Amino acid sequence: MATRTPLTRERVLEAAVALADRDGLAKLTMRGLAADLGVEAMSLYHHLPAKQALLDGVVETLLTEVSAAVAAEDEKDWRAHLRNQFLKARRVMLRHPWAPGLISSRTSVPPTVFAYYDGIVATLVRAGFDYHLAHRALHAFGSMPLGFAQEIFTVGETGGDSEADMAAMAQALPNITAMVASEIHNVTDPTLGWCDTQTEFEFTLDLLLDGLERKRKG
Amino acid sequence: MATRTPLTRERVLEAAVALADRDGLAKLTMRGLAADLGVEAMSLYHHLPAKQALLDGVVETLLTEVSAAVAAEDEKDWRAHLRNQFLKARRVMLRHPWAPGLISSRTSVPPTVFAYYDGIVATLVRAGFDYHLAHRALHAFGSMPLGFAQEIFTVGETGGDSEADMAAMAQALPNITAMVASEIHNVTDPTLGWCDTQTEFEFTLDLLLDGLERKRKG
DNA sequence: CCTCCCAGCCTTACGTTGTAAGGTAACCAT
DNA sequence: ATGGTTACCTTACAACGTAAGGCTGGGAGG
Numbered sequence: 466m467a468t469r470t471p472l473t474r475e476r477v478l479e480a481a482v483a484l485a486d487r488d489g490l491a492k493l494t495m496r497g498l499a500a501d502l503g504v505e506a507m508s509l510y511h512h513l514p515a516k517q518a519l520l521d522g523v524v525e526t527l528l529t530e531v532s533a534a535v536a537a538e539d540e541k542d543w544r545a546h547l548r549n550q551f552l553k554a555r556r557v558m559l560r561h562p563w564a565p566g567l568i569s570s571r572t573s574v575p576p577t578v579f580a581y582y583d584g585i586v587a588t589l590v591r592a593g594f595d596y597h598l599a600h601r602a603l604h605a606f607g608s609m610p611l612g613f614a615q616e617i618f619t620v621g622e623t624g625g626d627s628e629a630d631m632a633a634m635a636q637a638l639p640n641i642t643a644m645v646a647s648e649i650h651n652v653t654d655p656t657l658g659w660c661d662t663q664t665e666f667e668f669t670l671d672l673l674l675d676g677l678e679r680k681r682k683g
Numbered sequence: 684m685a686t687r688t689p690l691t692r693e694r695v696l697e698a699a700v701a702l703a704d705r706d707g708l709a710k711l712t713m714r715g716l717a718a719d720l721g722v723e724a725m726s727l728y729h730h731l732p733a734k735q736a737l738l739d740g741v742v743e744t745l746l747t748e749v750s751a752a753v754a755a756e757d758e759k760d761w762r763a764h765l766r767n768q769f770l771k772a773r774r775v776m777l778r779h780p781w782a783p784g785l786i787s788s789r790t791s792v793p794p795t796v797f798a799y800y801d802g803i804v805a806t807l808v809r810a811g812f813d814y815h816l817a818h819r820a821l822h823a824f825g826s827m828p829l830g831f832a833q834e835i836f837t838v839g840e841t842g843g844d845s846e847a848d849m850a851a852m853a854q855a856l857p858n859i860t861a862m863v864a865s866e867i868h869n870v871t872d873p874t875l876g877w878c879d880t881q882t883e884f885e886f887t888l889d890l891l892l893d894g895l896e897r898k899r900k901g
Numbered sequence: 902c903c904t905c906c907c908a909g910c911c912t913t914a915c916g917t918t919g920t921a922a923g924g925t926a927a928c929c930a931t
Numbered sequence: 932a933t934g935g936t937t938a939c940c941t942t943a944c945a946a947c948g949t950a951a952g953g954c955t956g957g958g959a960g961g
Binding site for chain 3: 689690722723724725726729730
């Protein structure tokens with residue numbers, strides 16, 4: 466009979482990420498996580514002081530993954546560099562769809578995140594940004610360095626829209642309706658639906674990068 | 684003895700907003716809310732089917748407030764118009780610090796929100812945006828039309844930083860440390876601390892508006 | 902006027918959550 | 932051997948959302 470490998474903080478955090486990937490963030494509960502690890506809930510508290518700490522740890526783990534994904538490329542133009550980096554971060558987030566929600570709900574920021582942002586400041590400063598503009602840039606980027614942007618409209622659940630509902634919507638939202646209609650006809654790749662999040666992300670990112678470059682040059 | 688005014692959906696929602704304003708979003712619980720209304724928890728369910736619906740309703744109420752705050756000014760330059768509008772929305776959000784967190788955690792979007800965004804599309808289209816660019820703009824704005832932006836670093840709780848911690852941080856985060864140090868010396872209004880969120884918000888907003896204006900002109 | 906219904910509120914109870922308190926068993930240094 | 936520390940478990944509690952059903956007063960129909 467195999468003696469069970471002992472718990473560690475790392476093992477717990479990895480299991481937590483795996484659980485969230487599998488069942489979603491809402492199902493990440495102390496008991497559920499413990500069960501996955503073949504252990505009782507209270508045992509987790511010998512490795513983590515509280516659930517808050519677990520979540521912090523999960524964010525930390527996530528950021529390790531991001532850091533690994535973006536690691537060490539030669540620094541060309543700062544814009545291309547950061548663009549590349551943010552897009553790579555985005556690929557990580559696509560693997561963990563629950564992560565943006567978790568990160569933005571967090572009130573405290575694990576040190577790993579600070580370290581990650583420190584690297585971004587470094588890039589900006591090396592590119593000739595003064596600290597003031599670098600600071601502004603950081604705020605402007607928002608969560609894009611982590612690979613996601615604020616999405617107000619979650620496209621998913623257009624479940625029960627009857628024709629009548631559609632008509633009512635067209636009445637109440639003439640401009641959005643027209644916009645969607647127009648966009649649907651012009652999609653290059655019809656499989657993507659009318660919101661190609663990747664393209665939107667890149668558009669917004671470029672908008673910011675171009676704007677900042679202009680500011681940098683004076 | 685005063686006969687108690689009967690519950691309505693509106694009264695419940697207003698009480699919910701008031702409770703969140705007073706005690707924070709976490710304290711907005713069915714029982715607590717009912718207590719505020721002088722009623723038992725289950726009574727709320729005759730006006731709202733579930734807590735999810737309560738939260739949707741709260742967002743809806745919030746958006747009514749935003750719409751009212753933003754209402755009807757003459758349309759000058761589209762940029763000034765939207766800028767003004769988003770800043771007014773921001774003032775509403777400052778009165779409800781918990782609101783951004785709630786809104787971005789929401790998975791479904793109340794119709795009121797769609798209506799609000801419809802107006803923004805209208806403004807853009809009137810200003811000469813084609814639907815494609817208007818769509819892009821909407822994504823780029825993210826949550827700014829609602830008066831907030833994604834803030835990764837919540838400045839608040841720098842509670843226990845001893846001198847030793849500060850030194851360690853300076854070691855681990857040289858660039859951020861330098862940036863903060865540089866910014867602290869240059870603040871015009873020292874009462875604001877080193878992150879003047881209002882200024883950052885406006886900076887980012889202008890960055891986006893300027894970028895979009897450039898795209899619009901071709 | 903009486904009756905019946907039902908909207909609006911309350912009572913009770915269940916399952917799930919995070920976690921406090923304390924028990925137990927294996928291991929390690931003295 | 933012994934005493935203590937470490938890692939896990941058991942039990943229990945308060946707070947949450949909400950299902951199921953009970954009471955009650957006022958309005959509609961005969």
